[in-house]
Amino acid sequence: MFSTMRFDVDGIFEIKRYCLAARIGKIRTKSGFLETPYLFPVIDTRRQFVSTQELNELGFKGLITNSYLLFKRKEIVDDIHVYLNHDGVVMTDSGGYQILEFGQVNASQEEIIGFQEKINVDIAVILDVPTGSNANYAKAFESVQSTLNNAQTSIKLRTREDILWVGPIQGGEYLDLVKVCTQRLSSLPFHILALGSPTEFLERYNYEKVLQMIYTVKLNAPPSRPIHLFGAGHPAILPFFVALGVDLFDSASYALYARDDRYLTSLRTYRLDDIYEFPCKCDVCRKFSPKELRSLNKDNRRRLLAKHNIFVLAQEMAIIKQAIYHGTLWDLIQSKAHYHPALFRAFKFLINHKRYLSKYAYLNGMGRSGLFVLDHERPELLSIKKRIKEHMLQNHSIKKIAIINGQKISSIHELYKKINQIVNEFKTILIFNPLIGLIPFELSEIYPLYQLDVENSVSLKRAALNSINFLKRINVEEIYVDDELLLNLFRKTFHAKVQLLTKHNNSN
Numbered sequence: 001m002f003s004t005m006r007f008d009v010d011g012i013f014e015i016k017r018y019c020l021a022a023r024i025g026k027i028r029t030k031s032g033f034l035e036t037p038y039l040f041p042v043i044d045t046r047r048q049f050v051s052t053q054e055l056n057e058l059g060f061k062g063l064i065t066n067s068y069l070l071f072k073r074k075e076i077v078d079d080i081h082v083y084l085n086h087d088g089v090v091m092t093d094s095g096g097y098q099i100l101e102f103g104q105v106n107a108s109q110e111e112i113i114g115f116q117e118k119i120n121v122d123i124a125v126i127l128d129v130p131t132g133s134n135a136n137y138a139k140a141f142e143s144v145q146s147t148l149n150n151a152q153t154s155i156k157l158r159t160r161e162d163i164l165w166v167g168p169i170q171g172g173e174y175l176d177l178v179k180v181c182t183q184r185l186s187s188l189p190f191h192i193l194a195l196g197s198p199t200e201f202l203e204r205y206n207y208e209k210v211l212q213m214i215y216t217v218k219l220n221a222p223p224s225r226p227i228h229l230f231g232a233g234h235p236a237i238l239p240f241f242v243a244l245g246v247d248l249f250d251s252a253s254y255a256l257y258a259r260d261d262r263y264l265t266s267l268r269t270y271r272l273d274d275i276y277e278f279p280c281k282c283d284v285c286r287k288f289s290p291k292e293l294r295s296l297n298k299d300n301r302r303r304l305l306a307k308h309n310i311f312v313l314a315q316e317m318a319i320i321k322q323a324i325y326h327g328t329l330w331d332l333i334q335s336k337a338h339y340h341p342a343l344f345r346a347f348k349f350l351i352n353h354k355r356y357l358s359k360y361a362y363l364n365g366m367g368r369s370g371l372f373v374l375d376h377e378r379p380e381l382l383s384i385k386k387r388i389k390e391h392m393l394q395n396h397s398i399k400k401i402a403i404i405n406g407q408k409i410s411s412i413h414e415l416y417k418k419i420n421q422i423v424n425e426f427k428t429i430l431i432f433n434p435l436i437g438l439i440p441f442e443l444s445e446i447y448p449l450y451q452l453d454v455e456n457s458v459s460l461k462r463a464a465l466n467s468i469n470f471l472k473r474i475n476v477e478e479i480y481v482d483d484e485l486l487l488n489l490f491r492k493t494f495h496a497k498v499q500l501l502t503k504h505n506n507s508n
């Protein structure tokens with residue numbers, strides 16, 4: 001049963017692609033790889049509405065269940081994979097949540113760790129003391145201290161090196177405590193860090209609070225550690241958390257909503273009674289009309305609703321992954337922001353943290369498509385601007401430059417044609433874009449900047465002024481522009497040094 005694998009703390013996670021702070025990555029476990037971002041469906045071993053086989057068919061390669069409940073019920077489990085009829089990855093939670101609910105658990109740290117090792121889980125959580133959302137500072141401080149003490153003790157109690165160990169981060173809304181807890185756990189051998197206590201904030205639609213907690217964790221955890229967020233499972237908010245850098249989720253939401261006759265969609269939850277037509281084509285929604293589903297007995301109805309709900313979550317995770325791959329996660333978030341005031345506030349939070357989000361855009365360019373840019377808030381713009389500035393400063397002795405108004409370019413062919421006419425004359429050719437400023441032509445080939453669609457309301461003057469200030473800094477002496485609009489804008493501050501390209505060409 002024991003494998004001979006041994007997992008180094010920083011050697012289990014391979015990041016393949018970034019978009020904002022989101023990442024597509026691979027986590028190695030003794031039962032195979034898990035691709036992130038990933039959501040573990042919570043398995044209730046007593047009343048499971050959706051079978052593990054059905055979950056496998058939907059692409060769920062990893063499941064999570066509660067090890068404390070199995071332990072307490074004295075269930076006979078030799079191997080959790082056999083018990084759950086699932087040969088993929090199995091993660092087990094400790095009794096932390098039960099402590100939050102009932103104040104205590106009847107199990108020691110030693111028992112919980114020993115039990116998880118015995119039943120051969122792949123990813124195990126130590127027994128922590130959750131802060132919850134109603135704790136005052138003193139209580140929160142205590143929960144962090146107990147959790148950190150537990151973390152320290154747990155390391156000595158472990159006997160298996162082929163299990164990934166999860167360090168639970170507590171502190172709740174007290175960000176200084178979240179910070180200390182993250183830093184301390186990061187210095188200990190935990191493969192995955194998991195942020196606890198968000199559930200009650202999520203239930204109150206206080207997404208900003210949870211985003212703040214995640215942001216604090218991300219600033220203080222090494223990038224090589226996957227970050228798990230406990231108990232977040234509504235598809236509407238998931239891409240926001242992923243954008244900030246959450247890699248793993250677990251949720252019983254699909255079953256909990258089903259129990260209340262609630263139907264999940266990507267944007268909101270409906271009561272089954274309020275549905276006129278199912279906006280989904282999963283097996284359940286194709287087979288039943290809302291009226292037919294309502295007429296079924298409670299058990300059947302819940303089972304089918306849970307099946308639909310988990311389908312929506314599987315689909316949402318796929319949509320998120322594709323958006324990361326394509327470089328369009330920001331667009332996905334923006335489109336969701338208008339559906340609920342809480343989502344809009346979450347969007348605002350991300351806008352306010354765009355400097356952090358743009359840090360990662362650097363790592364794999366701009367994605368594959370052109371960007372449709374509605375405003376100056378798009379985080380990717382910051383990293384593009386930075387890259388361009390660095391490039392320009394390396395060529396700081398440029399005296400004479402040509403600027404093409406990129407707003408009028410509709411295709412790369414048109415751009416090439418323009419450039420071919422002047423390429424021998426000018427060492428430096430820049431393309432003016434009201435959002436980004438000046439883009440050196442050679443960079444426009446690396447990044448598909450010509451594809452930037454710019455909405456007209458963007459202030460042209462402001463962009464021109466910024467560009468001029470930059471050109472002054474690098475000591476440009478002569479500027480040739482290709483249209484009257486730029487001529488007028490640039491001439492106001494550069495005076496006689498700005499000329500039209502056509503005149504220049506004619507005089508040659």
Ligand SMILES: [Zn+2]
Pocket residue numbers: 278280281282283284285286308311
């Ligand atoms: Zn459906």
